[in-house]
Amino acid sequence: MTKTAFYNKPRFRSAVYQLAVLAVVVWLAIEFAINARVNLEAQNVRFGIGFLDDPAGFGISQALISYSEQDTYRRVFFVGLLNTLLVSVLGIVFATFLGFVIGLGRLSPNWLLARLAGGYVELLRNLPLLFQILFWYLAVLLAMPGPRQSIAIGLQPILRSIADGLALVESSGAAGAVAQWLRSLAEWAGSPSMFLNNRGMFVPRAVFADGSGLVAAAFVVAILAVVGLRRWARRRQDATGVRFPVLWTSLALLVGLPAIATLAVGSPVSFEAPELRGFNFVGGLRVIPEFTALLIALSTYTAAFIAEVVRAGILAVPKGQSEAAMALGLRRGTALRLIVIPQALRVMIPPMTNQYLNLTKNSTLAVAIGYPDLVAVFAGTTRIQTHQAIEIVAITMAVYLAISLATSFAMNLYNARTRFGER
Amino acid sequence: MSAAFVRQQLIDPKTPPLLSVGIPAWLREKLFSSIFNAVVTLLSVVVLVALIWPAVKFMLIDAVWQGTSRTDCLAETVGRPVGACWPFIAAKFGQFMYGFYPGDQVWRVNLTYAIGVALLVPLMIPRVPYKGVNALLFFGVFPFFAFFLLVGDVFSLPHVETRMWGGLLITLVISFVGVIGSLPIGIVLALGRRSSLPLVRWFCILFIEIWRGVPLITVLFFATYMLPFFLPENWAFDPLARVLLGVVLFAGAYMAEVVRGGLQAIPRGQYEAAMALGLGYWRMMTFVILPQALKLVIPSMVNSFIALFKDTTLVLVVAIFDLLGQLRAAFADPNWATPVTLLTGFAFAGLIYFAISFAISRYALYVERRLSTDLVR
Known part of the structure; x- marks a missing residue:
């Protein structure tokens, strides 16, 4: 029996390969570290996160925690992070709701509704998200009229515009009477307290x-x-x-x-309602147009993907399940709610998690329209002011990585809990 | 004598019930089967008309087709409500397509497009033979050819700096390089992730998960602002090349997961058979496993290509002006400032983006159907 040469043994070979890979990685790391050191010295930048305690000196248009220009970069980081989380969480809620509606619409027995929902999905999925964000921001929200011609949102303007439409059709007779009645109803509804103009949306603030x-x-x-x-x-x-x-x-x-x-x-x-005084509104809460544009774009875009997830999940439930539900006398809506969707949810969870993560990651596009999210205020303004590019980009990436990993982890737990008991 | 009546002729066949065949039946079943359904149909019609009519009116009926400056697109000049201002697009067309690529050199871009299309189309039609040579030309030779043609500085072609590039050219360059570059990286990472060597496996998992866990914008920031610190001082790195590097690494991590899906779908028997034939690891992968695995994941690859194509718009954040970036720059031109400029620009860019990604997604569906060996249902 011939003896295998030691260099042909699997264990030896695997050890050599792994050592080679390790050597390359370590060499790259050392090379990078040396280069970074030389470059930083050449640019006179001190490495470290000490800059976080320096005063920032710039304003932020939306802050959930109190913030002023004298606050530190550390505070800027948290303001940005909270803004990112705010738009992500709201976006996830809206996108899920809209996605369910459109996904169910695509499966509707009504041919036209199914086509309409399908058209929505195709249109929104095939346009780049940044394109949609810029569209909502530049072409819709910034194109709103100025404060003095604000669009009022509420019962009264809606009732009045319906009444005007009816009056156009027929100024006397039945339609005229209904219009008259709608007008008085509008009077009774009181003046609206939400206004939309090119400076943002003004809503009542709770005191x-x-x-x-x-x-x-x-x-x-x-x-x-x-x-x-x-x-x-x-x-x-x-x-x-x-x-x-x-x-x-x-x-x-x-x-x-x-x-x-x-x-x-x-x-x-x-509730303190916003009031038009001079050329702008005072009082109330101002929702900046950047936020509104980003929220609309993120929710509608992700909803198109969630609709597909919902559709796939529901189609994955065997037809026999809904037939059995019908045979038991449940109506279509009830069968959907009690029988089909609970089973579809199990299939939908992993892809849904992906969509939620995508939405959170896509919220970084805020930087293109100046919504003060983590990337805009920290990886953007703070980096430009402090020149600490390595630390700042690394911290930003670490934050998103942590959010991703935490969400996947939580969803895996939930997934494990809701799995079928396997026999 | 019987009074029995015996009918001599057959009764004429009755016409089918009105509401079981043809268009009325279809309408009844699909649109008006119940009151609720009828209401839904009517509401859908309202929504559809409210969406499509203004769009058609804007883009075709009210549009201004000829003109040379902003005054031709103002309602006061035209004397009616104005829709899309197409002269604006015509005036900026070169900028949207090529950025600031020198006008007398634009033929180089067009030639690159023409050769790319000439190589890509036969590759996409299954019936055309010589797929191997074709793929080699497209994936192996064409990139170098395109590089020298676009960048220049060889064969008496003047050098065109990448900061002059822009518009759709940048969009297509980034998407193409992303695809070409991400394939080998993705394959290597996917193999590494399934390797039996723990150290290799862990490095690959780490690499893939880091890139997949962070948003593309932070990757672009990394490539543009952080990477230069890690490279030797004398390495002058072109800004576009840095972005391309970031995109390739990012797309490579996603591609790795796509390829891994294909590798996992190959039955164990294939590996064992290859080993039984005495093939080593690399031969087994090159000749037995990868050809099958990659074929399986072509549709997912095309889908990730669509995602990449849409993601190229993000480069405008790091000051590289692709189609969307040029659009935004064109909005700022006071010579074309009209109330309809914004919507015209968005309509034009939207049509381009939609046409390209919709076409690719349809192609992916077609390939998927062709490759699926399931029984046709």
């Missing part, structure tokens, strides 16, 4: 006086009561088959308890 803590507490109690009620109702239905109108009681609790608390302490929460 909290003493005692508003009680209202908040009542709201929390209501949520807890609803959770408890749902559990109890489920258990009772499992045991006795008697159903309980959970939805209506929950709504009553959620609205009623805070309302009672409000009355009890004498309306501590009031």
Whole structure:
């Protein structure tokens, strides 16, 4: 029996290959480190994250935590991060809702509706997201009229425009009477308190006086009561088959308890409406157009992808399931809600997670229109001011990496929990 | 005597029930099967008309087709509501297509396009023979040819700096380089991720997950602002080349996952058979596994190409002006400032982007159907 030469043995070879790879990686790392050191010295930049404590000296157009120009770069980082999270979370909520509506619409038995939803998906998916963001920002929101010609959003303008339309059709007779009635209804609805113009959207701001803590507490109690009620109702239905109108009681609790608390302490929460004074609005809350544009673009774009995920998930549920549900006498909507969607959800979770992550990552496109997200204020302005490119880009990448990994991890846990019990 | 009546002729066949065949039945079943359905149909019609009519009116009926300056596109001059201002596009067309590529050298770009198309089209039609030679020419020879033709400085072609490039040229260059570059990187990373050597596997996983976990913008920032620090001082790196490097690494990580999907779909028996024939690792991969695996994932590759094509727009953030960047620059031109300039520009760029990515996605579907060996349902 011939003896295998030692250099032909798998273990030896694998060790050599791995050592070679390790050597290349280590060599690259050392080379990079040396170059970085030389380059930094040449440019007179001190490596480290000490710059985070320096005052930033620039303003930010939207901050969820108090921020002024004297604050540090550390504060800038958190302001940017919170702005990123705000637009991502809201975008995820809207995109999921819209995506479900469009995905279900694509599966509708109504031919026209299915085509319409299909057209939406094709159009939005095949245009670059940055194109859509710029479109919403430049061509829609910045093209709004100035503050003095603001578009009012509310019941009154809607009713008035319907009335005007009816009056155009027929100024006397039945339509005229309806128009007249709509006008008086519009009077009764009161003037609107939301305005849209090229400086942004102006909405009422909640002002909290003493005692508003009680209202908040009542709201929390209501949520807890609803959770408890749902559990109890489920258990009772499992045991006795008697159903309980959970939805209506929950709504009553959620609205009623805070309302009672409000009355009890004498309306501590009031709303301050924006008011046109001179050439701009005062009071109220201003939602910057960059935020609105980014939110609309992210939600509608991601909704197109989520619609496809929803459609694929529902198609993955065997037809026999919905047929069995029909045979039991459930209506289409009920069958969808109780039988099909819960099973489809399991298929949908992994691709849905991907879409949520994509939305979060795509929110970095904010930098193109100047929405102050993490990339814009930290990897953008802060980097330009401090020249600490290595640290700042690395920190920014690490943040997104951490968000990605954390989301995947959480979704994997959820996925494991909702998996079918395998036999 | 019987009064029985015996019918001598057959009864004429009755016409089919009105509402079970033909257009009325189809309408009834698909659009008006219930009151709810009818309401949905009517609402859909309203939405459809409200979306399509203004678009058609803007782009065709109210559009201005001829003119030389902004005054030709103003409602006061034309004397009616004005739609799209197409003279604006005509005036900026060169900028949208080539950026600031010198006018007398534009033929080089066009020649590159022509050769690219001439190589790509036969590659995409399954019936055309010599796929191997064709692929080699397109993926192996064409990139070098295009590089020398576009950059110049050889064969008495004047040098054209990449900062003069722009518009659709940049969009196509980045997409093409992204695809060509990401393929080998993706294959190597995918093989590494499935390697039995733990160190190699871990490096590949780390590399793939890092690039896939961060947004492309941060990758572009990395390539533009951070990478120069890590390279020797005397390496003067072209800005476009830096961006291309970032895009290739980013796309390579995504491509690795696509290829890995193909590798996992190959039955174990194929590996074992190859090993039984005495093939080593590289021969097994080159001749047995990869040809099958790559063929399996062609549709996913095309899909990631669409994603890459749309993502190229992001380079405007690092001051490289692709089609969208040129569009934005053109909006700032006071000679064409009219109320309809923005919408005209968006309509034009939207049509280009939509046409290209829609066409590629249809092609992906076609390939997918052709390659699928499932029974036709």
